[in-house]
Amino acid sequence: MRSTHVSLPLRLPRIGYASRRYSVRVLGDSAAKPAVQNVADLKAWPLESGQDCLVEINGWVRNIRKASAVRFVEVSDGSSYSTVQAVVSKEMAEEIRLGAAVRLKGLWKLQSPPQVFSPPPEEPAPTPDEKPSRLPQIKFIDPAPDAREERPKITVPVGELQVDEVQILGASDPDTYPIQRKYTSPETLRNWPHLRMRTNLNSTLLRLRSDTIGSLSKIFNQENFIQTHPPIITSADCEGAGEAFKVIGGTRESPFFDSPKFLTVSSQLHLEAMAQAAGNVWTLSPSFRAERSDTNRHLSEFYMLEAEMSFVDDMDEVMDLVQRMTRSLVQDLAQQSSWKELEHARRHPRGPAETRTLEDLDDIAVLERRWNGMLVPEKWPRITYSEAINILEEHIDKFERPPVWGQGLGSEHEKFLAELIGYDKERNAYVPVFVTHYPRDIKAFYMRESAAEHHIKGQIVVDCFDLIAPDIGELAGGSMREHLLHKIITNLRHFSLEASANDPRLKWYVDLRRWGCPPHGGFGIGFDRLLSYLTGVRSIRDLVAFPRLYGRTDC
Numbered sequence: 001m002r003s004t005h006v007s008l009p010l011r012l013p014r015i016g017y018a019s020r021r022y023s024v025r026v027l028g029d030s031a032a033k034p035a036v037q038n039v040a041d042l043k044a045w046p047l048e049s050g051q052d053c054l055v056e057i058n059g060w061v062r063n064i065r066k067a068s069a070v071r072f073v074e075v076s077d078g079s080s081y082s083t084v085q086a087v088v089s090k091e092m093a094e095e096i097r098l099g100a101a102v103r104l105k106g107l108w109k110l111q112s113p114p115q116v117f118s119p120p121p122e123e124p125a126p127t128p129d130e131k132p133s134r135l136p137q138i139k140f141i142d143p144a145p146d147a148r149e150e151r152p153k154i155t156v157p158v159g160e161l162q163v164d165e166v167q168i169l170g171a172s173d174p175d176t177y178p179i180q181r182k183y184t185s186p187e188t189l190r191n192w193p194h195l196r197m198r199t200n201l202n203s204t205l206l207r208l209r210s211d212t213i214g215s216l217s218k219i220f221n222q223e224n225f226i227q228t229h230p231p232i233i234t235s236a237d238c239e240g241a242g243e244a245f246k247v248i249g250g251t252r253e254s255p256f257f258d259s260p261k262f263l264t265v266s267s268q269l270h271l272e273a274m275a276q277a278a279g280n281v282w283t284l285s286p287s288f289r290a291e292r293s294d295t296n297r298h299l300s301e302f303y304m305l306e307a308e309m310s311f312v313d314d315m316d317e318v319m320d321l322v323q324r325m326t327r328s329l330v331q332d333l334a335q336q337s338s339w340k341e342l343e344h345a346r347r348h349p350r351g352p353a354e355t356r357t358l359e360d361l362d363d364i365a366v367l368e369r370r371w372n373g374m375l376v377p378e379k380w381p382r383i384t385y386s387e388a389i390n391i392l393e394e395h396i397d398k399f400e401r402p403p404v405w406g407q408g409l410g411s412e413h414e415k416f417l418a419e420l421i422g423y424d425k426e427r428n429a430y431v432p433v434f435v436t437h438y439p440r441d442i443k444a445f446y447m448r449e450s451a452a453e454h455h456i457k458g459q460i461v462v463d464c465f466d467l468i469a470p471d472i473g474e475l476a477g478g479s480m481r482e483h484l485l486h487k488i489i490t491n492l493r494h495f496s497l498e499a500s501a502n503d504p505r506l507k508w509y510v511d512l513r514r515w516g517c518p519p520h521g522g523f524g525i526g527f528d529r530l531l532s533y534l535t536g537v538r539s540i541r542d543l544v545a546f547p548r549l550y551g552r553t554d555c
């Protein structure tokens with residue numbers, strides 16, 4: 001055999017900065033050149049008078065204000081909640097329209113006169129005897145207006161672009177462009193899912209979603225979990241609730257698949273298989289439910305964050321992971337620019353349209369409670385389903401449907417319990433609550449039977465939990481999975497699924513128990529629901545870019 005000798009170092013192709021496209025380019029020789037690549041960078045660049053630089057900005061026109069000789073054009077490139085102001089002469093601005101994609105070149109310099117601004121007051125340092133955990137971890141609320149007035153005003157350097165060259169990259173007809181500067185309700189914006197991301201709020205939500213995914217990857221990496229890609233097309237409805245969408249390929253005479261196929265309702269079963277090779281695994285994958293629920297919390301297509309751990313016998317460890325993961329996520333998110341910008345905009349809305357838009361979100365005082373709750377380091381409350389039913393029975397007159405042992409908890413029950421048990425007044429926090437050990441018959445076939453001491457009046461309960469929170473109800477669900485072969489077969493029989501044990505659709509799952517199946521457990525979190533809870537976007541339909549739901553899936 002001929003061997004090829006490769007001499008090192010290899011000559012790798014050079015990736016030069018010049019070959020990359022940015023929305024903002026600093027032209028000429030400026031210290032800003034390597035640091036500034038988009039509008040967010042440009043706005044953050046410390047600008048002192050006399051340090052003007054020549055820049056080119058690519059973006060979309062979000063607003064145009066007229067003055068006698070010039071036009072003030074607000075441009076966004078999607079990198080920041082706020083826009084940059086470009087000052088364009090009346091003649092040069094003739095072709096610039098609301099919604100257009102433009103390239104503007106000019107001098108980036110200090111706005112004059114400079115903007116006047118009141119900085120937030122300094123946080124008082126905690127006294128030595130104050131326990132840090134007793135302080136609210138997050139403070140979103142601005143001090144009372146009176147206190148605000150007393151603060152000294154300072155001038156802040158804000159840059160603007162003095163434009164000397166305009167290029168229209170994509171024209172726009174402002175008369176038909178639906179995204180106007182005035183207030184538009186979330187319901188109306190739903191008519192244009194393909195365009196509504198162009199509002200400051202919706203584009204920031206897109207970035208926040210991306211930041212959250214970045215944080216999750218980091219957190220699971222630190223936890224030594226492997227990220228996986230389970231399949232979207234599956235053979236079995238994992239939850240067994242009959243809510244799966246069927247996938248049909250080919251024709252009736254010549255079908256693509258040899259047996260019925262579905263869009264996945266949960267990646268759990270495949271994650272279990274992967275966990276038995278890799279130990280700890282996770283995924284953030286789309287899930288689909290053909291549920292005819294028409295609520296603010298349901299979508300037919302949603303993203304589920306799911307994790308599975310091998311060699312875990314105690315369900316507390318799975319709940320600990322849910323808490324650790326969520327807490328780290330909130331800690332991380334609080335430092336991300338998308339969240340900081342959103343919070344800042346809520347405290348300092350610019351103009352009545354923005355004020356109304358941001359008032360459509362849940363109250364910032366409520367958000368503060370939610371974030372504080374998720375940051376609580378001690379174990380979050382854990383109560384059993386039976387305890388929950390007892391508590392609910394004491395408040396029976398508060399519910400449309402009375403709580404009954406043996407039936408699932410309704411969303412009204414979950415929200416009530418979460419607030420009653422999870423609200424920590426001292427910390428100004430809604431601490432999420434784990435409800436554990438539900439009756440076997442209202443849960444899925446794969447859950448492990450709990451030890452006898454958990455059984456209630458001879459009724460079997462299973463090692464499972466739901467994580468509930470006020471306003472939203474269920475945030476997460478998880479369980480220990482039955483890992484013994486004879487027991488999983490008994491479970492399938494109990495749920496009248498015994499044929500599945502030999503059916504290729506589920507046989508593989510049963511087979512996992514034949515060869516080295518350790519005790520294991522995992523959980524799933526509705527990712528979009530979690531984001532809507534944290535951001536205060538009231539309907540999950542306004543948080544997901546292209547929502548798919550019962551009766552309405554436009555584009």
Ligand SMILES: NC(=O)C[C@H](N)C(=O)O
Pocket residue numbers: 238239265266267268306307477478479522523524525
């Ligand atoms: N991975 C999970 O535990 C989620 C669970 N299969 C569900 O759909 O609720």
